[in-house]
Amino acid sequence: MTALRTLLRSPGFAFAVIVCALWVIIALFWPLLVPYGPTEQLLGSRYTPPSATHWFGTDNLGRDVLSRILAGSRSVLVVGLASTALAVAIGTTLGLVAAFYRGRADEWLMRSLDLLMAFPIVVIASVVLAMLGPSRLNLVVVIAVMLAPYNARVVRSAVLSWRDRDFVAAARMRGESGPSILFRELLPNIVGTINVEFTMRLALSIFAVATLSFLGFGIQPPTPDWGLMVAEGRPFYQIAPWVVVAPAAAIASLVVAINVVAQKLRSS
Amino acid sequence: MTVAEVLRVDGLTVEYRTGAGVFTAVRDVTFGIRAGEAMGLVGESGSGKTTLGMAIVRYLAGNGRIAAGSVHYEGTDLVGLDARALRRIRGNDIAMVYQNPASALNPSLRAGEQIAEVYREHLGLGRDAARERAEGMLELVRLPDPHSAYERYPHEFSGGQKQRIVIGMALAMDPNLLILDEPTTGLDVTVEAEIMELVADLRAQLDTAVLFISHDIGLVARVCEQVGVLYRGELVELGPTERVFARPTNPYTRGLLACRIPTGASKDTGRLRPLPQVAADPGPDACSFEPRCEFRTDRCSSEHPDLYDAGGQHSRCFYHPDVRRAGAPTVAAVSERPRAATAASTELLEVRELRKVFGSGRRQIVAVDDATFTLAPGRIVGVVGESGSGKTTLARMIAGLEEPDAGTVRLHGSDVTRPAHQRDVAARRALQMVFQHPDGTLNPAHTIRRILRRQVQMLSDDRTGRDDAALADLLRSVHLEPEHLDARPRQLSGGQQQRVAIARAFSTGPALVLLDEPTSALDVSVQAAILNLLIDLQRAEQASYVLISHDLATVRYLADDILVMRRGEIVEQGPAAQVFDSPQEPYTRTLLSAVTARAVDVGPVVEPGDAGGGAVSV
Numbered sequence: 001m002t003a004l005r006t007l008l009r010s011p012g013f014a015f016a017v018i019v020c021a022l023w024v025i026i027a028l029f030w031p032l033l034v035p036y037g038p039t040e041q042l043l044g045s046r047y048t049p050p051s052a053t054h055w056f057g058t059d060n061l062g063r064d065v066l067s068r069i070l071a072g073s074r075s076v077l078v079v080g081l082a083s084t085a086l087a088v089a090i091g092t093t094l095g096l097v098a099a100f101y102r103g104r105a106d107e108w109l110m111r112s113l114d115l116l117m118a119f120p121i122v123v124i125a126s127v128v129l130a131m132l133g134p135s136r137l138n139l140v141v142v143i144a145v146m147l148a149p150y151n152a153r154v155v156r157s158a159v160l161s162w163r164d165r166d167f168v169a170a171a172r173m174r175g176e177s178g179p180s181i182l183f184r185e186l187l188p189n190i191v192g193t194i195n196v197e198f199t200m201r202l203a204l205s206i207f208a209v210a211t212l213s214f215l216g217f218g219i220q221p222p223t224p225d226w227g228l229m230v231a232e233g234r235p236f237y238q239i240a241p242w243v244v245v246a247p248a249a250a251i252a253s254l255v256v257a258i259n260v261v262a263q264k265l266r267s268s
Numbered sequence: 269m270t271v272a273e274v275l276r277v278d279g280l281t282v283e284y285r286t287g288a289g290v291f292t293a294v295r296d297v298t299f300g301i302r303a304g305e306a307m308g309l310v311g312e313s314g315s316g317k318t319t320l321g322m323a324i325v326r327y328l329a330g331n332g333r334i335a336a337g338s339v340h341y342e343g344t345d346l347v348g349l350d351a352r353a354l355r356r357i358r359g360n361d362i363a364m365v366y367q368n369p370a371s372a373l374n375p376s377l378r379a380g381e382q383i384a385e386v387y388r389e390h391l392g393l394g395r396d397a398a399r400e401r402a403e404g405m406l407e408l409v410r411l412p413d414p415h416s417a418y419e420r421y422p423h424e425f426s427g428g429q430k431q432r433i434v435i436g437m438a439l440a441m442d443p444n445l446l447i448l449d450e451p452t453t454g455l456d457v458t459v460e461a462e463i464m465e466l467v468a469d470l471r472a473q474l475d476t477a478v479l480f481i482s483h484d485i486g487l488v489a490r491v492c493e494q495v496g497v498l499y500r501g502e503l504v505e506l507g508p509t510e511r512v513f514a515r516p517t518n519p520y521t522r523g524l525l526a527c528r529i530p531t532g533a534s535k536d537t538g539r540l541r542p543l544p545q546v547a548a549d550p551g552p553d554a555c556s557f558e559p560r561c562e563f564r565t566d567r568c569s570s571e572h573p574d575l576y577d578a579g580g581q582h583s584r585c586f587y588h589p590d591v592r593r594a595g596a597p598t599v600a601a602v603s604e605r606p607r608a609a610t611a612a613s614t615e616l617l618e619v620r621e622l623r624k625v626f627g628s629g630r631r632q633i634v635a636v637d638d639a640t641f642t643l644a645p646g647r648i649v650g651v652v653g654e655s656g657s658g659k660t661t662l663a664r665m666i667a668g669l670e671e672p673d674a675g676t677v678r679l680h681g682s683d684v685t686r687p688a689h690q691r692d693v694a695a696r697r698a699l700q701m702v703f704q705h706p707d708g709t710l711n712p713a714h715t716i717r718r719i720l721r722r723q724v725q726m727l728s729d730d731r732t733g734r735d736d737a738a739l740a741d742l743l744r745s746v747h748l749e750p751e752h753l754d755a756r757p758r759q760l761s762g763g764q765q766q767r768v769a770i771a772r773a774f775s776t777g778p779a780l781v782l783l784d785e786p787t788s789a790l791d792v793s794v795q796a797a798i799l800n801l802l803i804d805l806q807r808a809e810q811a812s813y814v815l816i817s818h819d820l821a822t823v824r825y826l827a828d829d830i831l832v833m834r835r836g837e838i839v840e841q842g843p844a845a846q847v848f849d850s851p852q853e854p855y856t857r858t859l860l861s862a863v864t865a866r867a868v869d870v871g872p873v874v875e876p877g878d879a880g881g882g883a884v885s886v
Binding site: 166167172175176177188191 | 664667668669687688689691693696699700701703704705708709710711712713714722723726727769772
């Protein structure tokens, strides 16, 4: 707790936490906050530039960009958090198992993960999503599977520094099973590492969600989504730049804020 | 101040800035060392001895600073010196050897070149001349075959050899002052004996002044003419080694000496006298040792003593004449001879032709080779040997933590040669282990309550835990308080952590406890308390111990029988008295002579008692 207090005293960290918290509040309560319905088409007001009535202007169908951004925060955060949680759960388990049992299982596991890591996330994900069809669930699973190896590696090396301590030997001598040693004895000691990992992967995963939506493999129209909004606005960038700039800024603010939090957590 | 003093430390005070405020690690320390003289600094961990050694050459951590005082090296005050001049003195005149030999060597440079570099830098010698001198130094520090040793890299040497190379580097610059900080900690006794002999030789040859920092009183007594005793950053006693250790005038020195195991003593000769462990800081207006002192009066809690002249030595105690008069500390004789272990018809532990090979192909190492021995109920067997002799592997195979390649382990007559978690609950309950490193033995993420409760739960037949009252009793049995149940391991001292580990091992009444270097990571004063505790528990529970230790005094004190291991083989076994007094094997003799050489005339004597069998010579 004292460590957290020290962290919050750093202005960069505090600001980043506030930005993240704002997005979470928006994602939870956007129906109360939006000035217009996110899919509501205001006839006769296509490509309205930012003004007092439409802070971020309107798009090609006359929809309020601000409302769509606020509404779009939910899908980005839900898919991002879900895929990160799944990735960390898979990666942590694999990392624990590989580090604890070592030997051939470790070799096979780590080499397979290396293979997976050799491919860029977005390339593999777009191929898989093209085959499975775009859906929120598929998006979550694909991103999780692609991110898990990174997590597994970090967890494995963290566990390696703990597994040969005498308290593990003491646990074996009282007859603890393998899973019990993994999850009761070792896991609690790497919680800090996992927290940092989670935050770092979250930023990556949100960026991946936005990228895949931009490419058309993620959230489908007319659902408001940041990546999709950038894609939809792109052809009209010359006449209505705000349609692209606003969601891009939203993505950047969230990803950068999470990254700042992750960096500070890691160095503390 | 004597003119010939190489080093003069005056009123040195060192502070560390920490999250909790300013911590004074060294307070107003004053002493001097003359050329060719060796001065020892002894004290428990946390006494500030390493900080003092670092502060002398101004190698303090970033948050440390010299708050007051001066350090004069041949008349120059190092405290006020600019970085360049300081570097020149550190490089040319003062050499340092620190505890961990591996970190002092560059792993990517050949051993000989690291010494040759010193000659090139300091004497401006050419390549060939430097090499010649470096090989000479390798010979001087007694590395076998200096010519080929020159070409080898640090990882190709053993720990003791690496430390010799570091000492060679330190001596290559022909220093006027050599600072040794625990130079042999972690090395085998035989290696330690050689290194200390080497330092003594070199001192005689080169007239180097030596500052020797160690927790090991016996070693300091053997090497140094002068000794300073540090307690909480202060010198509490200072004087000629013989006087200080034979007639201590400070209660702390006396207490430190009293908790040592007397040479040749065994658990039947007498109980050890640990110093009371008190964490409380009495504050600046009291004697720092007051809470633990047996000579304390009201004055001690209201006034801070100076370093008084106590006739030939100096002591920071108001009552130094009383302390001197109290004489050498004694070991309390046991009033009641323990019942001899009943000769049972069945052996508790039978180890048959146990064998373990590590690695494969050409890099195979036979860690344990056909080890066979038996242990009767209620007996303590000590396993001795140098590091790498296979003692720990043997214990881990018995514990079920390492799978043997051949051989059997029988407990109470039934075969338990399989991994610990595959043994039945009765076998697991009967065989427990206490480990070497107190900081690794308890899971830092768990509370003491959780650690003990889980142990009891896993080893009970019905997997029920015990209530807090039972766990509190368990803690009391190892002299800890029930409040410690809520603590996490890092909130406890090393000694307290080891007590919890002992409580864990004894929680379900084991018949056999494996003790792997149970006290080697602890201060002497704590060591004595833990050894007493282990003896009490052993007698109360009628348990057997397999004690693994490189410290022969500890083994001699605890063990009824001895196994001597060398390169994986048991080379000698027999009753402790027989093995120690008339060793049959040449290797055992070498091992013992290394220890006898250390056993100088310090430490407690045994009080004549009705059962003690008279005084034991020390």
